[in-house]
Amino acid sequence: MPAPDDHDSLLRRTPLHALHVSQSGKMVPFAGYDMPVQYPAGVLKEHLHTRASAGLFDVSHMGQIALRPKSGKVEDAARALERLVPQDIIAIAPGRQRYAQFTNADGGILDDLMVANFGDHLFLVVNAACKDADEAHLRVHLSDDCVIDPLDGRALIALQGPKAETALAKWCAEAPSMKFMDAGPREVAGLPCFVSRSGYTGEDGFEISVPAGDAERLAKTLLENPDVLPIGLGARDSLRLEAGLCLYGHDIDTTTTPVEAALEWSVQKSRRSGGTRAGGFPGAEKILAHFDQGASRRRVGLRTEGRAPVREGALLFADATAGEPIGKVTSGGFGPSLNAPVAMGYVPTSQSALGTKLFAEVRGQRLAVEVAAMPFVKNTYKR
Amino acid sequence: MTTTLYTSDHEWLAIEGDIATVGITDYAQQQLGDVVFVELPKIGRVLKKAEAAAVVESVKAASDVYAPVTGEVLETNPALAAEPALVNTDAQGAAWFFKIKIADRNELGGLMDEAAYKAHTA
Numbered sequence: 001m002p003a004p005d006d007h008d009s010l011l012r013r014t015p016l017h018a019l020h021v022s023q024s025g026k027m028v029p030f031a032g033y034d035m036p037v038q039y040p041a042g043v044l045k046e047h048l049h050t051r052a053s054a055g056l057f058d059v060s061h062m063g064q065i066a067l068r069p070k071s072g073k074v075e076d077a078a079r080a081l082e083r084l085v086p087q088d089i090i091a092i093a094p095g096r097q098r099y100a101q102f103t104n105a106d107g108g109i110l111d112d113l114m115v116a117n118f119g120d121h122l123f124l125v126v127n128a129a130c131k132d133a134d135e136a137h138l139r140v141h142l143s144d145d146c147v148i149d150p151l152d153g154r155a156l157i158a159l160q161g162p163k164a165e166t167a168l169a170k171w172c173a174e175a176p177s178m179k180f181m182d183a184g185p186r187e188v189a190g191l192p193c194f195v196s197r198s199g200y201t202g203e204d205g206f207e208i209s210v211p212a213g214d215a216e217r218l219a220k221t222l223l224e225n226p227d228v229l230p231i232g233l234g235a236r237d238s239l240r241l242e243a244g245l246c247l248y249g250h251d252i253d254t255t256t257t258p259v260e261a262a263l264e265w266s267v268q269k270s271r272r273s274g275g276t277r278a279g280g281f282p283g284a285e286k287i288l289a290h291f292d293q294g295a296s297r298r299r300v301g302l303r304t305e306g307r308a309p310v311r312e313g314a315l316l317f318a319d320a321t322a323g324e325p326i327g328k329v330t331s332g333g334f335g336p337s338l339n340a341p342v343a344m345g346y347v348p349t350s351q352s353a354l355g356t357k358l359f360a361e362v363r364g365q366r367l368a369v370e371v372a373a374m375p376f377v378k379n380t381y382k383r
Numbered sequence: 384m385t386t387t388l389y390t391s392d393h394e395w396l397a398i399e400g401d402i403a404t405v406g407i408t409d410y411a412q413q414q415l416g417d418v419v420f421v422e423l424p425k426i427g428r429v430l431k432k433a434e435a436a437a438v439v440e441s442v443k444a445a446s447d448v449y450a451p452v453t454g455e456v457l458e459t460n461p462a463l464a465a466e467p468a469l470v471n472t473d474a475q476g477a478a479w480f481f482k483i484k485i486a487d488r489n490e491l492g493g494l495m496d497e498a499a500y501k502a503h504t505a
Contacts, residue, residue: 043416043417043441044417044419044442234442237443308420308422308440311445334419334442
């Protein structure tokens, strides 16, 4: 018997912890939780399996919060939430979901999140590392209008990949008729779940919120299908990187505005200058100025010439030998589906055009990189 | 005759005369996972014992490989550039990293034999 690690007692466990251990998951600390970084198949095979078939991810460490309007009208919760995010929340139709960011007074990003309209309340999914701060932030600013209800008693399972639809359809007849970003209560294997057609891999797939006590049974049920394999956080990271999706705390943080982060698409016209509800969110002055006048730096995708991965923290240069750094890599690694390194980082907007040749410093050497379109791997969402 | 010794950092050395062929152990490749890139030292470089000599990268992370002894790099393995995954399939054979001319045989005294290395990784 291996001796228990000292950190074990300090780490929280998701309702699927025992299942991960029984599947020989390699457990590591992540955002205060003891999580599987990989299974015996390894990151590379888990990544490729998800793109070819279906992967099951435990994302129960993420925060699930219900925002219940005190008036009973969901549009009042939506109007209230618009005070904290630059997105059009009122326009989210019942049964639909949208990507959003909590911003701060400087226009930076406190967290990124998903917001779904469940008809009589809003359902939020936030990052694990930010969830306590997000909950406090919501209480401070929205308590007059909403009851902030953290759904600590629920687990969250992501089922991603081209065979996710068929795998879920066996247990949820409505799954195939859902479109990308549809979200709402659905029965899965007779259990009271919330299902959204979304994810963090660039693949078609679903996220399933399930009562904690039923989570292991549901995960085992889905894993009975030989097309579905458990996937760890390692492949989750390489999948989202190939999909060009931001990782909070790395690619976006309190110092990056949504415009600098190339997330303009997520800010609807109604909240921009000249819109029907322009501004009215933290940092609006700066964020709208970035929309109107442009920002001086921008998040871009980067491809390398050689096979050496360029990783987070690598400095970017305009010149092969001279000069000061012009930017920095915020995420980088090897993309198994591309069989090549992929990275993203911030560069001056003047050097952000596709095809711009730059250099990344890796172990004292400047390697040629090129600004490249994201997603690196075409997404397969069912629109 | 070839003698194989091991370091506590999970490198192996197959020693023939004053030349050591160096690689990482099977235990090390299992810990690293799928290897996607290997950076080798330049031929002719003189490495100091414990100096970072090579880098082995998995999908997730980069790890240094240290020079187990002081000496000049005589040869590197060209197969690793084309097929880094060789490190996973044949770590202690075809996936050798480099050959080094041992400058000071006294440095070998601090290395482990196979039984000691097995105990070290148990």
